[in-house]
Structure formats: C-alpha cells, structure tokens
Amino acid sequence: MSCRRFFSIPVLSVILVMGLVYYVTLFVFIDDWVGLRSSAGKLNALIFTSLASLCIFSLSICVLLDPGRVPSSYAPDVENSSWSGSNNDHHCVWINNCVGYANYKAFFLLVFYATVACIHSTVLLVCCVFKNGESYAGNVPLKTFMVSCGVFMIGLSITLGTLLGWHIYLIAHNMTTIEHYNSKRALWLARKSGQSYRHQFDLGVYKNITSVLGSNIIKWLCPTFTRNTEDGINFSASRDSYLVTGRIQAIDARKQEVDDSPVSVELGPISSESHFDEVMEEAQRVGESVVIVWMAAWCRKCIYLRPKLEKLAAEFYPRLRFYHVDVNAVPYKLVSRAGVTKMPTIQLWRDNQKQAEVIGGHKAHFVVNEVREMIENDSIT
Structure with missing residues (x-):
C-alpha cells in the first residue's frame, strides 16, 4: 500500500467533490428542508x-x-502480449491505481455508493426546492446557487448511474470491458455462420456475481471483503462457453473417425509474378480454388497468424492449396495486381480471378473463422 497515491490531482478532486456534496446536502438541502x-x-x-x-x-x-x-x-499469448503493439494499460486516473482482480469489488462498490448518495442528495434538493421555492424567487444569488446544484447533481447522478449500470452488466456476464468488445465480434461471426455463442466465463448470473462480490451475501456490500472463490489466475469456465453448437458436434464426430490427415500443412511459397501465374494456371487446369496469404516479415500479426492458417490448410487438404507471398520479396507490380494494401490479407482465387478476401489485423482465431467461412461459401457457389 502507498499513501502517496492520494497525492494526485484527480484523486484530490474526487475527495473535494465528495466533501462539497456532503456539506451542501447536510447544511443546505436537509437544513432548509426539515432542519438538522x-x-x-x-x-x-x-x-x-x-x-x-x-x-x-x-x-x-x-x-x-x-x-x-x-x-x-x-x-x-503472443497475440495478446505487448507484441501486438497495443496499449494494454488499464490505469484509472480517478483512483491513481489500476483496477484489477483484487480491487475490482471495491471499485464497483465505490460507484454503487456514490450513485446512491447522489440520487439521495438530488431527492433532498428537490424536496428543499418544493418547500422553499417561493422564498428563492426574490433571492437571485440563492436561486442561481440552487439551480446550479440541481444541474450538477442530476448530471453526476446520470453519469455515475450509467457507469454503475455498465458494471452491473459486466458482472452479471462475468466479463471485462475488453472481453465484452471481443465477444461482440465472436457473436457476430457465430450468428453469421448459423452457430451459437456464449462467453466462456459466463457461469450464470448468481455464480457470476459471487465470483466478484463473494459467496457470502451478507458481505456483498462490504468493501473490505476480498473475493476468494478463485485464485485470480485460473477461472472456472462453462463447457459450452465460447464453443459453437455445430462445432462441438463436428469435433465429436471427427474424434470417432480414424483420420490420418495431417495436423498442419505448410504454406507453399510464391517467389515471383511468373510463379504466381504458374500456380493460377495449374489451379485453373484442375478446376480448383487457391488461397493466397499475403504477408510481410515485419508484420507481427502475420507471424502469429501463419501457424493457425497452416492448421486450417490441413482441414481442406488435399483438395485446396494454400500459398503465401512475402510482399517484400516480390515485385510491387504483383502486390498491386492483387490489390493488397494491408497485411495480412488472405485471398481466394479461382479461374485466375480474385473471388474474395479477408483482411487480418484483429484476433487470429477470428481471422481464421472468416477465412474458413470464405472457403465454405466458395464451395457452396
């Protein structure tokens, strides 16, 4: 613990606002309404x-x-680490500390009690105005002060109430803000492919709440009680969490079969424009489609995505071939011809024409799902 964290402008501002609201509520609103x-x-x-x-x-x-x-x-995971180049700092300036596993309950209760207190203060303000409204009419400074207090308290109540509602939603689904935004894309992909999706840590509303507030209901509103249902490193997950219904059935059926197909298939390299044309001509001759992965040696997402695409290539082996092109090792004319502007880009070619493409950059498993869907759609047509 470090008391020096209190000596920051945002934290001192929060304490100042709390003191101001407390003083005005007691010695103005309550005193003018019914008397202390x-x-x-x-x-x-x-x-x-x-x-x-x-x-x-x-x-x-x-x-x-x-x-x-x-x-x-x-x-x-390399994809989720600082390798991705994203800023993963979750420091909250208003508490001059990060919000993590150990202090999330205290943060939630801070928002909860602040919201309830603001609503209570707003109700007292309204009661005070209704009782003494006529006396304020002739006193412009006091009237201005009460109107300002009303605007401030209502705005603060709405802001804190919105934040409280958001965190109630997150707790009820047992997810963080980042997990929520990731799950939105996973849900969209699942629906698009006719499958079902459920967040992997969603154990049901009651268990989700107890994982944050603790198993003892009496201590739910006590900020000193530290949750201990998990160790902060390993967390319970439901069996059907993020797995899709159709995928589970497919996996179970696949396990029952004797399958000697490879686990992964290396992406064939394309080193020149003439080589590219040869691949296209061969695919057109046998009536097959070709998947081309446009990559760059400097692209970290490409490095992480490649082995996952090689596993995907094994799913369609041998009827579909996967190739990769290093954009730094081939003429720009070929890259321009393919219309590639971002890395990684995965394209499906048939009859020497580009049929569809997936531009990566987001989570690798999402990219793989989109590429799989692109291939399956091509098979249907």
Missing part, C-alpha cells in the same frame, strides 16, 4: 453520512490496495 435537529433531518443526515463514509472507505481501498500481479512464470 428534526427527526427526519437526523435520519437523512445519518443515512447520507453513512453513504459518504462508505464512499470514502471504498475509495481508500481502491487507491491503496494492489490490484494484483501477473505471476512471473506466466507466459502470455
């Missing part, structure tokens, strides 16, 4: 003070608690 000494005033002051205290406490946990570390022995 009344029973209703004391009750509302107690409730709001409790919410504010829980907000501060949750914020402290978020700021001070280490979000968790990746084990030194962990070897990440």
Whole structure:
C-alpha cells in the first residue's frame, strides 16, 4: 500500500467533490428542508453520512490496495502480449491505481455508493426546492446557487448511474470491458455462420456475481471483503462457453473417425509474378480454388497468424492449396495486381480471378473463422 497515491490531482478532486456534496446536502438541502435537529433531518443526515463514509472507505481501498500481479512464470499469448503493439494499460486516473482482480469489488462498490448518495442528495434538493421555492424567487444569488446544484447533481447522478449500470452488466456476464468488445465480434461471426455463442466465463448470473462480490451475501456490500472463490489466475469456465453448437458436434464426430490427415500443412511459397501465374494456371487446369496469404516479415500479426492458417490448410487438404507471398520479396507490380494494401490479407482465387478476401489485423482465431467461412461459401457457389 502507498499513501502517496492520494497525492494526485484527480484523486484530490474526487475527495473535494465528495466533501462539497456532503456539506451542501447536510447544511443546505436537509437544513432548509426539515432542519438538522428534526427527526427526519437526523435520519437523512445519518443515512447520507453513512453513504459518504462508505464512499470514502471504498475509495481508500481502491487507491491503496494492489490490484494484483501477473505471476512471473506466466507466459502470455503472443497475440495478446505487448507484441501486438497495443496499449494494454488499464490505469484509472480517478483512483491513481489500476483496477484489477483484487480491487475490482471495491471499485464497483465505490460507484454503487456514490450513485446512491447522489440520487439521495438530488431527492433532498428537490424536496428543499418544493418547500422553499417561493422564498428563492426574490433571492437571485440563492436561486442561481440552487439551480446550479440541481444541474450538477442530476448530471453526476446520470453519469455515475450509467457507469454503475455498465458494471452491473459486466458482472452479471462475468466479463471485462475488453472481453465484452471481443465477444461482440465472436457473436457476430457465430450468428453469421448459423452457430451459437456464449462467453466462456459466463457461469450464470448468481455464480457470476459471487465470483466478484463473494459467496457470502451478507458481505456483498462490504468493501473490505476480498473475493476468494478463485485464485485470480485460473477461472472456472462453462463447457459450452465460447464453443459453437455445430462445432462441438463436428469435433465429436471427427474424434470417432480414424483420420490420418495431417495436423498442419505448410504454406507453399510464391517467389515471383511468373510463379504466381504458374500456380493460377495449374489451379485453373484442375478446376480448383487457391488461397493466397499475403504477408510481410515485419508484420507481427502475420507471424502469429501463419501457424493457425497452416492448421486450417490441413482441414481442406488435399483438395485446396494454400500459398503465401512475402510482399517484400516480390515485385510491387504483383502486390498491386492483387490489390493488397494491408497485411495480412488472405485471398481466394479461382479461374485466375480474385473471388474474395479477408483482411487480418484483429484476433487470429477470428481471422481464421472468416477465412474458413470464405472457403465454405466458395464451395457452396
């Protein structure tokens, strides 16, 4: 834990806003509505003070608690590592810390308590205005102040409420924001191929919630309770998680067969334009299609994608041949002729004409699925 994380402008700004909202709620809204000494005033002051205290406490946990570390022995997937060149920093400036496995519950409760507190404060503001609205009419500065408070509190409530709703959705489906956006594409691909999709860590709403808030319902709203249903490294996954129904049946059927086909087939190299023409002429002579993978030695996505495409080539062996072209080793005329502008690009050629193409750059398994679909569509036509 490092208390120095509190000394940042965003964190201090959050604390300042909390203090300002607390002061205005108690000593303006409640006091002008029913008075702080009344029973209703004391009750509302107690409730709001409790919410504010829980907000501060949750914020402290978020700021001070280490979000968790990746084990030194962990070897990440090349595609998802820094090799991809993407920025994987999930640092949240408002808590001056990352939101990870260990402090996600505290972050969620911070948003939850802040949202409830803002809505409570907004309701008190409305009650105060309804009771003393006539007295504000002749006092322009006070009227301006109350209108400003109303706009601020409503805006803050909507913002926090939207953020809370988003994280409730994520928790209910047991996924992170990145997993959500990845699953959208996987869902689209599954539907497009007439298959079903389910997020691999979706265990059902109740189990999804307990994986974040803990198995003890009494402690769900306690930010000090650290979830312990998993170890933060290995997570439970449903059997039919991201597997598609049709694919499972195909795999099961394939396992029952004695299949001596190769596991992978190396992509044949094309080194020149004349060689390219020879491949096209041979494919046209036997009435077959050809898959051409346009790659570059400097393209990291190409390096990772190639072995996966070689496994895909084995699925269609021997009726369909896969070739690869290093765009740095052939004349630009050939690259221009194929209309290739991005790497990797996978094209399907038949009768010496390009029939379809898939431009890579995203997740390799998505690219492979698109290439498989491209080939299957060509077979149908």
